[in-house]
Amino acid sequence: MRITDEARGPGTADQLGVHPGNDWFTVLSGTVTLILGERAIRVETGQAAEFPTMIPHAIKAHGGPADILCILDHDGQRARLHPPV
Numbered sequence: 001m002r003i004t005d006e007a008r009g010p011g012t013a014d015q016l017g018v019h020p021g022n023d024w025f026t027v028l029s030g031t032v033t034l035i036l037g038e039r040a041i042r043v044e045t046g047q048a049a050e051f052p053t054m055i056p057h058a059i060k061a062h063g064g065p066a067d068i069l070c071i072l073d074h075d076g077q078r079a080r081l082h083p084p085v
Helices: none
Strands: 022-029 031-036 037-046 048-052 057-060 066-073
Touching: 022 037, 031 048, 031 066, 037 048
Parallel strands: none
Antiparallel strands: 022 048, 022 066, 031 037, 031 057
């Protein structure tokens, strides 16, 4: 996914998403700002982040476009279960 929107601060509540589950992403190129509630966390190329999506959140570009690879789960726990062997 290409991110082009620049972060301009923590954001307002209507700009941040909230839903059950967990999201994971890694930055393939560029740098993004992960906004989690009141926190802004810089995630650079080669780094990854995971977070519960019940925390208001958004991912914004930092210093230019960025490419990220996402795994999005709307149930959260299902993605962590392993089938019995």
